[in-house]
Amino acid sequence: MKTLVLALAGAFALAGATVAQAGNCMDAADRVHVDAGLPRAAAAITSRHELRVAVAGSASSILAGPGGKRPAYPVTLQSALSERLRGVNASIVNTAKPHQTAADMAAGFGQLLGEHKPDLVVWQTGTSDAIGGVDLDQFRESLEKGIKLLQGGGADVILMNMQYSPRTEFMIAPDHYAEIMRGVALREEIPLFDRLAIMKEWNDEGTFDLSTTTKNSEMAEQVHVCIGRLLADLVVGAIDFAREAKQDK
Amino acid sequence: MDQPRSVLRQATEVAPPSHGSRKVVPAVAHRRDLRLDVFRGLALWLIFLDHIPSNAVSWVTIRNYGFSDATEIFVFISGYTAAFVYGRAMQERGFVLATARVMRRAWQIYAAHIFLFMIYMAEIAYVAGSFDNPLYAEEMGILDFLKQPDVTLVQALLLKFKPAGMDILPLYIVLLVGFPPLLWLLRRLPVVALAASLTLYVVSWQFDWNMPAYPSGQWVFNPFAWQLIFVFGAWCALGGSERLAPLVRSPATQGLAVAYLLFAFVITLTWYFPRYGHYVPRWLADFMYPIDKVNLDPLRFAHFLALAVLTVRFVPRDWPPLKSQLLRPLVLCGQHSLEIFCLGVFLAFAGHFFLVEVSDRLSAQVLVSALGIAAMIAAAGLLAWYKKAEGRASGSGGKQPDADLAGGEA
Numbered sequence: 001m002k003t004l005v006l007a008l009a010g011a012f013a014l015a016g017a018t019v020a021q022a023g024n025c026m027d028a029a030d031r032v033h034v035d036a037g038l039p040r041a042a043a044a045i046t047s048r049h050e051l052r053v054a055v056a057g058s059a060s061s062i063l064a065g066p067g068g069k070r071p072a073y074p075v076t077l078q079s080a081l082s083e084r085l086r087g088v089n090a091s092i093v094n095t096a097k098p099h100q101t102a103a104d105m106a107a108g109f110g111q112l113l114g115e116h117k118p119d120l121v122v123w124q125t126g127t128s129d130a131i132g133g134v135d136l137d138q139f140r141e142s143l144e145k146g147i148k149l150l151q152g153g154g155a156d157v158i159l160m161n162m163q164y165s166p167r168t169e170f171m172i173a174p175d176h177y178a179e180i181m182r183g184v185a186l187r188e189e190i191p192l193f194d195r196l197a198i199m200k201e202w203n204d205e206g207t208f209d210l211s212t213t214t215k216n217s218e219m220a221e222q223v224h225v226c227i228g229r230l231l232a233d234l235v236v237g238a239i240d241f242a243r244e245a246k247q248d249k
Numbered sequence: 250m251d252q253p254r255s256v257l258r259q260a261t262e263v264a265p266p267s268h269g270s271r272k273v274v275p276a277v278a279h280r281r282d283l284r285l286d287v288f289r290g291l292a293l294w295l296i297f298l299d300h301i302p303s304n305a306v307s308w309v310t311i312r313n314y315g316f317s318d319a320t321e322i323f324v325f326i327s328g329y330t331a332a333f334v335y336g337r338a339m340q341e342r343g344f345v346l347a348t349a350r351v352m353r354r355a356w357q358i359y360a361a362h363i364f365l366f367m368i369y370m371a372e373i374a375y376v377a378g379s380f381d382n383p384l385y386a387e388e389m390g391i392l393d394f395l396k397q398p399d400v401t402l403v404q405a406l407l408l409k410f411k412p413a414g415m416d417i418l419p420l421y422i423v424l425l426v427g428f429p430p431l432l433w434l435l436r437r438l439p440v441v442a443l444a445a446s447l448t449l450y451v452v453s454w455q456f457d458w459n460m461p462a463y464p465s466g467q468w469v470f471n472p473f474a475w476q477l478i479f480v481f482g483a484w485c486a487l488g489g490s491e492r493l494a495p496l497v498r499s500p501a502t503q504g505l506a507v508a509y510l511l512f513a514f515v516i517t518l519t520w521y522f523p524r525y526g527h528y529v530p531r532w533l534a535d536f537m538y539p540i541d542k543v544n545l546d547p548l549r550f551a552h553f554l555a556l557a558v559l560t561v562r563f564v565p566r567d568w569p570p571l572k573s574q575l576l577r578p579l580v581l582c583g584q585h586s587l588e589i590f591c592l593g594v595f596l597a598f599a600g601h602f603f604l605v606e607v608s609d610r611l612s613a614q615v616l617v618s619a620l621g622i623a624a625m626i627a628a629a630g631l632l633a634w635y636k637k638a639e640g641r642a643s644g645s646g647g648k649q650p651d652a653d654l655a656g657g658e659a
Contacts (some may be wrong), residue, residue, distance in 0.1 A: 065383055098386075098387065111617065132464050133463075135467050137457075168376065168388045170413065170598065171391045211605045213380050214381065245418050
């Protein structure tokens with residue numbers, strides 16, 4: 001019993017003594033896995049020197065500060081892509097709207113394709129579905145349907161899963177939905193931006209304290225900048241992946 | 250699942266005259282099987298660890314090393330003990346009284362579930378009142394439930410609105426409510442009962458039967474599917490395990506179980522190291538995925554069976570450590586499963602609260618996990634002491650038709 005008490009006391013001391021070491025948010029780059037390509041985007045760059053990207057998503061692709069709209073990750077994605085894809089005209093349109101489930105968004109993809117003719121769609125989803133408890137089979141079917149629609153309309157797809165949100169984690173339980181997104185990405189051979197794992201790493205490493213309470217959007221903006229930069233890593237990596245795959249053939 | 254010879258002898262006991270005919274019914278063993286307590290206690294610990302979000306300690310739980318998790322163990326043992334306890338009640342006191350007992354138990358579990366729901370509401374109300382961050386505008390949508398308590402509370406009472414992590418008790422309630430007629434059948438025509446259960450399972454897969462949930466979707470543990478493992482547990486308790494014993498002991502079955510567990514382990518690894526996911530052949534991935542927890546995927550059920558086969562082989566009923574002080578905490582927890590389960594859910598809430606509010610360092614996660622399990626053991630010890638003291642005081646001393654014999658409550 002005595003050893004148990006001592007061990008617990010020791011663990012407590014350790015918990016207090018470990019000081020959060022703030023890291024650079026790009027340290028999470030090893031969480032960006034490029035194991036699928038973006039052939040349509042690569043072809044658009046080769047033939048037209050242009051890359052039209054559309055973001056489909058819900059409220060976590062938009063950022064509202066106390067004084068109104070603030071720049072969210074699509075803004076950083078655009079500047080990072082312009083910088084890294086020299087000589088390519090990279091444009092981004094953000095069609096995200098709050099409260100949209102995967103099914104809602106998939107239903108709007110026909111319109112999105114018609115209006116914006118994207119080469120690449122970043123599809124951020126899962127949170128609204130997890131909040132509403134949408135049936136898991138239905139969620140998967142919506143994803144598959146949406147991907148089919150977009151690819152049929154000439155666009156590549158990158159799936160982006162939920163944010164890591166420590167304060168609401170016990171209420172939302174995103175894991176099952178994240179699992180399905182990973183499975184769909186694997187089977188459809190499309191890239192997945194694992195925002196959940198990346199943000200969790202930031203929180204664990206002390207890069208960002210994601211349970212902070214604040215009305216200020218300063219940290220949120222930094223988080224979005226980091227997401228945009230890592231997402232650009234994935235886009236550029238997956239375009240190279242597609243080119244290499246083509247050369248191998 | 251492996252039962253001693255005594256069961257075989259008792260299995261041909263003659264039914265009491267109250268049943269009218271001198272029909273042969275399978276009876277139940279009278280010796281306490283501590284393995285049930287130990288493994289149910291273990292399942293309770295694992296469920297607690299798994300319920301704390303982002304808890305590094307949950308890496309030790311079995312869900313990370315194969316397809317099935319603690320839920321299968323819990324539901325199987327619950328079916329086993331329910332058949333054991335209420336099977337005897339049905340034999341001694343008849344169908345109506347046994348049914349009444351089952352319903353009383355279901356009501357207790359319902360009350361416990363609603364109590365936990367209140368704790369959950371208290372925690373989300375606190376978060377709603379204290380947390381704000383523009384980054385999480387979307388996630389805060391979960392708090393909208395608080396804006397319409399009229400709907401949310403009624404849906405919770407109807408077991409349609411079930412917060413994350415509070416899905417097992419409603420499943421258990423539904424399983425118990427449907428249990429008496431099944432038990433009746435199990436005691437007369439066990440094979441028919443098992444076949445009926447399997448049929449319901451297949452039909453529910455075929456026609457997508459499930460219970461509706463609020464605000465959308467369906468139950469996270471589909472009772473029409475999960476009843477299979479509950480009924481299988483009940484069937485094993487009423488002599489089924491004795492029938493299976495030769496099969497379970499055969500080297501072919503043992504080998505198959507080991508091979509399947511290894512296969513599941515390797516597949517599970519590819520989930521945590523996605524870059525190896527591509528080594529899984531496409532046809533295999535198409536065949537396996539998704540592994541459906543909602544509807545008790547056959548791969549999960551098979552994984553549980555493989556675990557059970559090896560457990561029965563390596564942990565015999567009279568395995569000496571079962572009576573040792575070392576396993577005593579598990580036995581205690583397993584014997585008070587409803588109370589300890591509820592406490593575990595509460596502790597998981599509280600533990601998460603501590604991790605978010607105070608520290609979420611790895612050492613804090615270890616601390617919260619250890620303290621939680623210590624609290625579960627202490628509470629179980631207290632309950633055991635109370636039950637014993639109360640029993641002595643009332644001077645009954647006699648044999649109450651208590652669930653304890655079966656290895657804890659039903």
